Amino acid sequence: MPRRERRTMQHQDTTALSQTGSVSTTPQLSRRIVSLPLDVILLVLDAVKELRTSRYARKTLCSCARTCRAMVRPSQVRLYADVAISGGKMIEGFGRTITSNKDLASMVKELSAHIRSARPAPWVLPNEVPLSPQAIRGMANLRKLSIRGVAPTGSTTLQSSAALKDFILSFAFYCPTIKDLRLARLEFQCYYDLVVYVTAFRAVETLDFKSVTWSGGGPIPALDDGGSTYCAPELRTLKITLYRQDRPTWDFTVGSWGSSIQSLTIHIANQTREFRGLSTFSQLRHFELRMADDDIRTAPAALLHIKSEHIKTVRIIHEAQMRDMRGWLPTLYEWLCFDEILSEPPYTSLTRVTWCLLSNEPDAEGWFLGLPRCFSRLAERGILVCER
Secondary structure, eight states: OHHHHHHHHHHHHHHHHHHHHHHHHHHHHHHHHHTOOHHHHHHHHHHHHTOSOHHHHHHHHHHHHTTOGGGHHHHHHHHHSEEEEESHHHHHHHHHHHHHOHHHHHHOOEEEEEOOOOTTOTTBOOSSOSSOHHHHHHOTTOOEEEEEOOOOTTOOSBBOOHHHHHHHHHHHHHOTTOOEEEEEEEEEEEHHHHHHHHHHOTTOOEEEEEEEEEEEOOOOOOOTTOOSOOSOTTOOEEEEEOOTTOOSOOOTTTTTGGGSOOEEEEEOOSOGGGGTTGGGOTTOOEEEEEEEGGGGGGHHHHHHHOOOTTOOEEEEEEEOOOTTTGGGHHHHHHHTTHHHHTTSTTSTTOSEEEEEEEOOSTTHHHHHHTHHHHTHHHHHTTOEEEEO
16 A cells, blocks of 8 residues: 555656646747847848838838847847838827937938828928938938828929928938938929939939929029039939929939939930930930830930940830830831931940830730841840840
8 A cells, every 4th residue: 555655656746747847848948049049030030021011021020029139129120221101190200219219210221201291282291391300310321211292183293392401401411321312292492402402412322303393493503612513423323204294394404414423214205305415424324215105206316415435225115005006116116217326326335225115005016026127236236135
């Protein structure tokens, strides 16, 4: 009988040890998760950040930040590296966050601000932009800035206001490292205002304007430093997108836009005045022109205006949705003498000519197959690339 009790006690001790062991393994497992090598943690977070749906990626990064202490800062770095804010409440909330935490503000590398005010006039810039100068000052490492207005029915621009100048110039003053500036759906009071905003970003390398216009002309006084150009000294890439309803037209002869630009992209409607001054782009290496339907007839004028001896690549994008063109679109290309123009100076040193035909018309396949015949000289030089 005593021997039997002994066996029972042994069984109870074994059970207790098993239970204790199962409990004690939990903190050990947690410690193993926390002590993952840093490079493994960073690879996981990088994979999360690259998820297709940005909203899901941000939500997952927030969850990762709450998982353990080791993941907090790496998750924050990826959350705040690329920030998109839209509307007054979101902008105000973001401003409060980075104002109270300067460490988070320094993590912001790219910022996209969609400005709009409350109804009944959501397209008019509010008198006071919610993002304060104090918040902007903290983003000293900002590299890319996008500011976009909202378009109401029948308009494409955000009407100018006194707050617009202070808002944009605050970034130029407090964020001197901005290299990529993108403005969309904004209307300035005059052309000189736009010039002032652009030249204030002294380190900018890329300018992207989409439906950026001005309501009046006005004089263009000389710069304080007596310089002959109004563009930032590091500017290399200029992209301009205008639509038929956008006014006024651009004039590249004003402001010496081409002094340092090496890549120029223009997407405009049929307005040949837009090509004035293209000859001033003396350092141009790449030229891209995007036109729709019958506007392609003015493309030769743009090509003839370019005089840069450094031009190496040309890309033409034609959005052809013209049912009346039918089978003679390649004939139109030949009649416009693209092949001849691109075979004469300054295009004799070209290394690549890309013709991109975008069309859903039934004859589009036949048009595309006929492109090499339209540009026989370019094809013989081995520099023609056709895309759809």
